[in-house]
Amino acid sequence: MFNIPLFPTEASTTASRVDLLFFALMGIIVFFTALIFVGVIFFSIRYRQGSRASRKGATSENLKLELVWTIIPLCITMGIFAWASKLYFDMHVPPRDAMDIYVVGKQWMWYIQHPEGNREIDELHVPLGKPVRLILTSQDVIHDFFIPAFRVKQDVIPGRYTTEWFEATKVGEYHLFCAQYCGTGHAQMVGKVIVMQPWEYEQWLSGKSSTGATMSSSGEQLFTQFGCVTCHKSDNTGRGPSLIGLFGQKVKLQTGQTVVADMDYIRESILDPTAKVVATYQPVMPTFKNQIDQAQLMQLIEYVKSLGKQQTASKGK
Ligand code: HEC
Ligand SMILES: [Cu+2]
Incomplete structure (x- = not known):
């Protein structure tokens, strides 16, 4: 849509929407800035000292005019607010059928x-x-996963999961940057996104990265290796609760509160089990804080997630 070299290609469904909002804002800003500057210059010349322009009939009060310059800007800013909010939410809520890919940032x-x-x-x-x-998530400091061509950018934070979603619309290779200064090697923390x-x-999935x-x-495998399986038995006879069907469900805690068993909850249960104790x-x-790394943690979570699906599958039996 906009082939200005200053702008990266638009290669995702949100890219053109972000650009449209950006250019609309830019247009409004340029229009009003120009209007004000032209006015300032015009009036300073016309009413300069010694000019013969008539100064009669100057008004000190005009309700109509004040209403106009209050209501018009209010409508414009509220319009931008509604437009940008809609885009913001669409950019942050992934569609239900989105496929998951896990990313760990580290120095x-x-x-x-x-x-x-x-x-x-x-x-x-x-x-x-x-x-x-x-x-x-991050293994050390705050990083930021930025794909300019997709117009998506999300901080990657140690100790929690953040998400970012996109739908690529153009086959090709695009830049991937870390957009938070994260130490001496920050400038080398670059990569590429390959849309196929x-x-x-x-084919690639079954290729050499498999x-x-x-x-x-x-x-x-980790679940067995770390002995989780000795306490979390599928028939609920272990010392810990069965994890089958857990993912996405509400969990009652000892404190009487309920929490949803999402990724952050599972993660916390593994790293800091006493933070939320199941009723x-x-x-x-x-x-397991010092034994399991971020990548393994994500595998355990995928496993617990797959146990969640198992129950819904077996319910029909
Ligand atoms: C010594 C037994 C034991 C081992 C080993 C163990 N757990 Fe647990 N786990 C428990 C008990 C007891 C609870 C419930 C009390 C609590 O929340 O701390 C629990 C709670 C959990 C929960 C929250 C469950 C829920 O229903 O909300 C998860 C998730 C979990 N464990 C995962 C794991 C994983 C993954 C491992 C292996 C890395 C593991 N556990 C190893 C005993 C154990
Ligand atoms: Cu970084």
């Missing part, structure tokens, strides 16, 4: 895991025309 690289098990560094392969939700046709993406194990099956259970779960 100074991006480590990316696909649910199918593929892993890559400083490269992100995505299919064309499919909404993708990135689930991001869906069938090419399928690990042969999906994230949730790697998670299942009727003893706080006997040890912390």
